[in-house]
Amino acid sequence: TPRSPQTPAEIPTVDTFAFAFDIDGVLIRGGAPIPEAIEAMKVLNGENEYGLKIPYIFLTNGGGKTEAERCIDLSRQLDIEVAPAQFICGHTPMREMVEKHETVLVIGGEGEKCREVAEGYGFKDVVTPGDLIKDNPHTTPFRRLTEDEFTCSKKRDFSKTKIDAVFVFADSRDWASDIQIMLDLAMSKGGYMGTLSETFDEGPPIYFSHNDIVWSAAHDNVRIGMGALRKMVEMLFKDVTKGKELETIAFGKPQIGTFEFATRLLQQWRKDEHRINAPPETVYFVGDTPESDVQGTNRFNEKAKNDWYSILVETGVYQAGTEPAHKPRITVSNVLEAVKHGMKREF
Numbered sequence: 001t002p003r004s005p006q007t008p009a010e011i012p013t014v015d016t017f018a019f020a021f022d023i024d025g026v027l028i029r030g031g032a033p034i035p036e037a038i039e040a041m042k043v044l045n046g047e048n049e050y051g052l053k054i055p056y057i058f059l060t061n062g063g064g065k066t067e068a069e070r071c072i073d074l075s076r077q078l079d080i081e082v083a084p085a086q087f088i089c090g091h092t093p094m095r096e097m098v099e100k101h102e103t104v105l106v107i108g109g110e111g112e113k114c115r116e117v118a119e120g121y122g123f124k125d126v127v128t129p130g131d132l133i134k135d136n137p138h139t140t141p142f143r144r145l146t147e148d149e150f151t152c153s154k155k156r157d158f159s160k161t162k163i164d165a166v167f168v169f170a171d172s173r174d175w176a177s178d179i180q181i182m183l184d185l186a187m188s189k190g191g192y193m194g195t196l197s198e199t200f201d202e203g204p205p206i207y208f209s210h211n212d213i214v215w216s217a218a219h220d221n222v223r224i225g226m227g228a229l230r231k232m233v234e235m236l237f238k239d240v241t242k243g244k245e246l247e248t249i250a251f252g253k254p255q256i257g258t259f260e261f262a263t264r265l266l267q268q269w270r271k272d273e274h275r276i277n278a279p280p281e282t283v284y285f286v287g288d289t290p291e292s293d294v295q296g297t298n299r300f301n302e303k304a305k306n307d308w309y310s311i312l313v314e315t316g317v318y319q320a321g322t323e324p325a326h327k328p329r330i331t332v333s334n335v336l337e338a339v340k341h342g343m344k345r346e347f
């Protein structure tokens, strides 16, 4: 059986508990590691007073690259080896939708990255906003495709193409154009660009890979995120249709489905990597966003067979000294303290 460098054979592994980590605001901010994160990973990998390894997975709402690429980034940032088999991002569970929708519009991220991700998941026919603009430049009056975008975009006649679903995989790089296109489809006759429904209730479903209004990046203060875009789309739909409601669907944390997905991934990871077959008694979830991380963990804990224990840190969205919208089991200053807290409870 192959072993990754993070689990040398000679170090025994704890089988009764595990950790799950949020990324932005807990381990990383704006591409750079939060200082305590590197030490926290070392502790989990056996550099602790008990000489034991502790299994862990990552569960981020972020996205925009393949899981494999994200793991390469994270490995470099945290100075460990992170495997895709221990990693879930906002759009990972969307791969379970490939049989449901034939032609899908994928929004967000850099260049062609999200098209690659969607095709990698097995979506059969993936369209991007660039394809739509190439076919009809009047779609977005103030956006002209760059030469690169024009080359990558695929020409086709969209009057004959039914778009079955819209997936927002990562943050939009051009809100005005992407909102325009989402509204066009939401108001269309059954997903045909350029048409206008009389009832405004026959557009394709719109899925967002998460619903974080704000997130923690390099700036001192939180930055608006995909949940803000979702709000704009729903709000504007109501305006432009004179009162119709648009219901979009969010994946990611705090959705229960995401935590169920994480449970399956953790079980598989513990089995393949650590040869542990029984589920852990406790999973410590370390996050910085009360609405996503704490709410999701607490809600999932009510139905999960094991104990999902929410830990809130003060290095990201949540600000020390304020009242969190969802109460964690404990608040600690940073991820290293979170790891120490879990270990102290266990030993």
Ligand code: G3P
Pocket: 022, 023, 024, 025, 059, 060, 061, 062, 063, 171, 210, 212, 214, 215, 216, 225, 226, 289
């Ligand atoms: O866009 C990513 C952000 O909203 C949250 O990422 O790692 O904090 O779940 P994370």
Ligand code: MG
Pocket: 022, 023, 024, 025, 026, 216, 287, 288, 289, 316
């Ligand atoms: Mg976070």
